Amino acid sequence: MGKKRKGQIVTISGSFICLALILRYAGLFLTFADGMMIVAAIIAGYPILKNALQALRFRILGIETLVSVAVIGAMFIEEYWEAAAVTFLFTLGSYLEARTLEKTRSSLKSLFDLAPKKATIIRDGVETEVSPDEVIQGEIVLVRPGEKIPVDGTILKGSASVNQAAITGESIPVSKRKDESVFSGTVIEVGYLEVVAEKVGEDTTFSRILEMVEEAQENKAPTQKFLERFAAYYTPAIIVLSILVYLVTKDLVLSLTLLVISCPGALVISAPVSIVAGIGNGARKGILIKGGDHLEKASKVDVVAFDKTGTLTVGKPEVTRIKSYHMQENELLKLTARAEIGSEHHLGRAVIEEAKKRFSDSLVMADEFSVYMGQGVRALVDGRELWIGNRKLLMENGINIPNDVEMDLQQEENNGQTAILVADSQGVQGVISIADVLREDAYELVSQLKKTGIKKIVMLTGDNQRTAAAVAGRLGIDDYYAELLPENKVLVLKGMQQSGYVVAMVGDGINDTPALATADIGIAMGGTGTDVAMETADIVLMSDRLDKLPYVLGLSRATVGNMMQNIYFAVIVVTVLLIGVLFKTVFLASGMLVHELSVLLVILNAIRLMKYKGIVLSVRGKMKATSVEC
Amino acid sequence: MMKNVSFQLEELTCPSCVKKIETMVKGLKGVLEVKVLFNSSKVKVSYNETVIQDQEIGKNISALGYEVLGQK
Numbered sequence: 001m002g003k004k005r006k007g008q009i010v011t012i013s014g015s016f017i018c019l020a021l022i023l024r025y026a027g028l029f030l031t032f033a034d035g036m037m038i039v040a041a042i043i044a045g046y047p048i049l050k051n052a053l054q055a056l057r058f059r060i061l062g063i064e065t066l067v068s069v070a071v072i073g074a075m076f077i078e079e080y081w082e083a084a085a086v087t088f089l090f091t092l093g094s095y096l097e098a099r100t101l102e103k104t105r106s107s108l109k110s111l112f113d114l115a116p117k118k119a120t121i122i123r124d125g126v127e128t129e130v131s132p133d134e135v136i137q138g139e140i141v142l143v144r145p146g147e148k149i150p151v152d153g154t155i156l157k158g159s160a161s162v163n164q165a166a167i168t169g170e171s172i173p174v175s176k177r178k179d180e181s182v183f184s185g186t187v188i189e190v191g192y193l194e195v196v197a198e199k200v201g202e203d204t205t206f207s208r209i210l211e212m213v214e215e216a217q218e219n220k221a222p223t224q225k226f227l228e229r230f231a232a233y234y235t236p237a238i239i240v241l242s243i244l245v246y247l248v249t250k251d252l253v254l255s256l257t258l259l260v261i262s263c264p265g266a267l268v269i270s271a272p273v274s275i276v277a278g279i280g281n282g283a284r285k286g287i288l289i290k291g292g293d294h295l296e297k298a299s300k301v302d303v304v305a306f307d308k309t310g311t312l313t314v315g316k317p318e319v320t321r322i323k324s325y326h327m328q329e330n331e332l333l334k335l336t337a338r339a340e341i342g343s344e345h346h347l348g349r350a351v352i353e354e355a356k357k358r359f360s361d362s363l364v365m366a367d368e369f370s371v372y373m374g375q376g377v378r379a380l381v382d383g384r385e386l387w388i389g390n391r392k393l394l395m396e397n398g399i400n401i402p403n404d405v406e407m408d409l410q411q412e413e414n415n416g417q418t419a420i421l422v423a424d425s426q427g428v429q430g431v432i433s434i435a436d437v438l439r440e441d442a443y444e445l446v447s448q449l450k451k452t453g454i455k456k457i458v459m460l461t462g463d464n465q466r467t468a469a470a471v472a473g474r475l476g477i478d479d480y481y482a483e484l485l486p487e488n489k490v491l492v493l494k495g496m497q498q499s500g501y502v503v504a505m506v507g508d509g510i511n512d513t514p515a516l517a518t519a520d521i522g523i524a525m526g527g528t529g530t531d532v533a534m535e536t537a538d539i540v541l542m543s544d545r546l547d548k549l550p551y552v553l554g555l556s557r558a559t560v561g562n563m564m565q566n567i568y569f570a571v572i573v574v575t576v577l578l579i580g581v582l583f584k585t586v587f588l589a590s591g592m593l594v595h596e597l598s599v600l601l602v603i604l605n606a607i608r609l610m611k612y613k614g615i616v617l618s619v620r621g622k623m624k625a626t627s628v629e630c
Numbered sequence: 631m632m633k634n635v636s637f638q639l640e641e642l643t644c645p646s647c648v649k650k651i652e653t654m655v656k657g658l659k660g661v662l663e664v665k666v667l668f669n670s671s672k673v674k675v676s677y678n679e680t681v682i683q684d685q686e687i688g689k690n691i692s693a694l695g696y697e698v699l700g701q702k
Contacts, residue, residue: 003640051695058654058694063646098641105641105669217669265644276669 006095009044013088016040037080044087045071063263070256070588077253085589093596100603104277104610108213111283114166114185115206119150133201141195149182152199160191166206168543169286212290213283217276219291223563224271231268238262258581261591264574266598270566273606278559281610286542287552294538298521298556303501304454305493308461308471309346310508311525313436317346319354320417321433323408330358332430336422339379339386342369347420350434374462374485376420387423390464399423405431413466438474441546446476448550453557460489489515506549523549551614558612566602573598631679632662637688638700642671654694658682
């Protein structure tokens, strides 16, 4: 039955009930008043009965069946007022529930509305408009100002400022030009783009986010699962109890009332509404929470571990100083850059970038190249064997580090620089210092996290002790672990878990995948487009902003708090009603009223979560204080 | 041939509806898998095309009392 129909039924049967009540209190046309009640009961009761019969055809007993039985019973014993009131309240209740539930789900719906509806492409040399799903990979898509980019792809021509709010939750536009990637669902504010379609339809980042959010909502929190198990036993138990009550008291009305009133409606809905509102709130801010269980786990986090490079730092290291002992500074740089050409390591890339800046001619690749994980590289450049990396690399390959070089190294590292050694068969040739700028919002991060209730903040890094200490000191981080290989990070996390901490790991997702998977909660930052991060992490912060982290931890606490309020409230209501029915102080109509009201209150409480804006003081205290406002 | 279809229903309000729809659709001949998404009010069904048609599944859901608003 549609929402509109329900609304009409409520109005019509409600008016009949009002008229009948007026007549009754006026003491006029009493049989006529009864007749009106019967009409009201039939108008509101017919759809309920129809639903009950439809379900019965498939041998399913639902709440409609119970209500129908109770109403027919009430009519039978000439309790017309009860019959009319119950059917009216039941319909009104489900009408209002649908309207309010829609609200808890609206933030997700608005996300779905951001999906692009059309694409302009060049097909057979002609400009054609098609649905975004019909674009073929490799086709060229034209996007004009104010239009949504309909595919994921690379810019072929043009430049534009693009609002990426659909993906990152950030509404400040970013500028995009040739060869850069753009995402489906983002909007061109100014400019014009021709984009080569790479991912289309269901494969775009935006579609995958929607799909994940949709799945995430259904992914149940442990508390929710417990409630459902409870309901599975509770309902049959009530049926048995009602039969027993009837056998003992021979009171049909009492046992029917019991059957209808003790339906655990508010209880069953208490957890899912809070979780949907919480996930929806996050989704609107560019935070992808992969489900109720992760949300519940995140609310218990007391240690947050960070990866340094790319997470606390901008992730674009630059060469800050070149110290050459025997040759020209530029010559050393050129040699090192040539040796690093095959390297994917961010430090290697920094050296190559610097070389590109200084020399116009292209770099010739090394003849031989091999990587020593966590140490550096060995390369053969013009027949000269080069070792480039940290102390460990040199020591393990029998190259001595003289005292003056060691002094230089330490001095650089104490300044928070990462220093790499360059050596050949003659010994150490130079030291190249590389530094990565700390993110601006990293400075406030620690205090914000502490406000959220996090006990300890640690940093895990592959970088050396001194650099790590310098960064940790500058940011006020409690603890740091340096010179870690990816597998060491896993061990450190496991150690903390064994000492009883619930640990969240924050990383940029690619090299941190094992650590993200090990932590109780893996949080990936800047998830735009990196598939591994989106798949492995439990929570994805689509934008690159660190302040989303305290936000999401606060949100998870608020959501779980809200869910617990709902559960306690629902349990109390059901218990009170049950006792009331058994002691004959609560009757069918009044019981139904309280029951429907409790369901509505639970939903309204969850709606408050959608307005959650971040931690001001202590979230827990604040939520408790305002929990009675609706 | 296995096919997938997803029905958008009117707002689902009670988690018990989920069970109801799931049980019913699962009972249809030719239906291989059913997933009812409570929060997005969607039913995702994979079915055997040679045994049952998507319209028939939709009709059955409507008959159970849940209006089908659209399908994909």
